[in-house]
Amino acid sequence: MTTHAPHATHTVTLPGSLDEAVAALAAMPAAVPVAGGTDLMAAVNSGLLRPAALVGLGRISEIRGWQYQDGHALLGAGLTHARMGRPDFAALIPALAAAARAAGPPQIRNAGTLGGNIASAAPTGDALPVLAALEASLVIAGPAGHREIPVGRLLAGIELLHPGELIGYVRVPLLHAPQTFLKATGRTGPGRATASVAVVLDPARRMVRCAVGAVAPMPLRPYDAEHWVASLIDWDGERTLAPEALTAFGDYVAAACIPDPVPTPEGGEPGTLPPAVLHLRRTVATLARRALGRALA
Numbered sequence: 001m002t003t004h005a006p007h008a009t010h011t012v013t014l015p016g017s018l019d020e021a022v023a024a025l026a027a028m029p030a031a032v033p034v035a036g037g038t039d040l041m042a043a044v045n046s047g048l049l050r051p052a053a054l055v056g057l058g059r060i061s062e063i064r065g066w067q068y069q070d071g072h073a074l075l076g077a078g079l080t081h082a083r084m085g086r087p088d089f090a091a092l093i094p095a096l097a098a099a100a101r102a103a104g105p106p107q108i109r110n111a112g113t114l115g116g117n118i119a120s121a122a123p124t125g126d127a128l129p130v131l132a133a134l135e136a137s138l139v140i141a142g143p144a145g146h147r148e149i150p151v152g153r154l155l156a157g158i159e160l161l162h163p164g165e166l167i168g169y170v171r172v173p174l175l176h177a178p179q180t181f182l183k184a185t186g187r188t189g190p191g192r193a194t195a196s197v198a199v200v201l202d203p204a205r206r207m208v209r210c211a212v213g214a215v216a217p218m219p220l221r222p223y224d225a226e227h228w229v230a231s232l233i234d235w236d237g238e239r240t241l242a243p244e245a246l247t248a249f250g251d252y253v254a255a256a257c258i259p260d261p262v263p264t265p266e267g268g269e270p271g272t273l274p275p276a277v278l279h280l281r282r283t284v285a286t287l288a289r290r291a292l293g294r295a296l297a
C-alpha cells in the first residue's frame with residue numbers, strides 16, 4: 001500500500017512482508033525503513049533527517065513474533081519492547097526481557113522495536129549489551145537474499161547494513177540458565193543508561209559472558225574477567241561465589257572497560273581519572289557485581 005500525503009513529496013509504503021519491504025527499498029533507493037519511529041521520527045522532527053520516502057515495517061506480521069529453531073529463538077526484528085517485557089518472553093530470554101522493561105517510558109516501549117534498537121546502535125541501547133553477551137546473530141534480508149552476521153560485528157562497525165538491507169530476525173541461543181540485565185540512569189524513573197551490564201551463564205560451555213553498555217560507542221566484553229570468574233565457579237555443584245569474588249569480578253570488569261590512563265610517551269607519570277569517570281567506573285563495578293550475584297543466587 002502506498003499513500004501520498006497532500007502537499008508533501010514524501011511517499012510512505014506499507015509492505016505486508018519482509019520480501020515486499022526489500023522490494024520497496026530496491027524500487028526507492030532513497031527510502032528509509034521505519035519501524036516504531038521512536039528514534040527516526042525524533043530525528044525527522046528535529047530537522048536532522050529529511051527522508052525522501054519511508055518504508056513502514058509495522059504491518060509485517062512475520063517479524064513481530066518469534067519461533068524456535070535448533071536450540072535458538074528466532075526473534076522478529078519488529079518485536080516491541082512491550083512484547084519482550086511480558087512473562088512468556090521473560091521465561092525464554094530473561095535478560096532481554098529485563099532490558100526491554102527498562103527501555104524508556106511505556107509509550108516508547110509500546111512502539112519501539114528490537115530491530116530499531118539494533119539499527120540505531122545508540123550506545124545507550126538497552127538491548128545491545130544483552131545481545132552481545134548472548135552472542136546473538138542477525139539475519140539480514142536484502143536484494144541478494146538473506147545473510148547472517150554476529151551482532152557484535154555490526155555494532156563494532158566491522159560489518160555494515162548495505163543499502164536496501166533490513167534486519168529481519170535476531171537469532172539468540174536458548175541457554176536455559178540464569179541471566180541478568182542491570183542499568184544505571186542519571187535520574188529516577190525511565191531514563192537512558194549511564195551504564196548497563198548484562199550477565200549470562202552458559203553452564204553447558206561452563207562460561208560466564210558479560211557485556212557492558214553505554215560507557216563506549218558499542219557494548220564491551222571483558223573477556224579476561226569472564227574467563228577468570230568462570231574458573232572459580234563449581235559448575236557441577238552449587239554455583240555460588242564468595243562475596244569477595246563477586247566484588248573482585250565487578251572491579252575486574254570495571255577496570256577492563258574503563259582502564260587507567262596510560263603513561264605519557266615521554267615516560268611521564270600516568271594521570272588520574274577525572275572524578276566523573278571514576279564514579280562511572282564504580283557504577284560499572286557495582287552493576288557487574290550485582291548482576292553476577294543475582295545470576296548465581
Ligand SMILES: Cc1cc2nc3c(=O)[nH]c(=O)nc-3n(C[C@H](O)[C@H](O)[C@H](O)COP(=O)(O)OP(=O)(O)OC[C@H]3O[C@@H](n4cnc5c(N)ncnc54)[C@H](O)[C@@H]3O)c2cc1C
Binds near residue numbers: 032108119120166168
Ligand atoms: C523518549 C525516549 C526514550 C528512550 N529511552 C530508551 C531507553 O531507555 N533505552 C533504549 O534502549 N532506547 C530508548 N529510546 C530509543 C528507542 O526507543 C529505541 O532505540 C527503539 O528500540 C527504536 O526502535 P524503533 O522501532 O522505534 O526504531 P525506528 O525509530 O523506527 O528506527 C530507528 C532506526 O532503525 C532503522 N530500522 C528500524 N527497523 C529496522 C530494521 N528492521 N532493519 C533495518 N533498519 C531498521 C530505521 O531506518 C532508523 O534508522 C528512547 C527513545 C525516546 C524517544
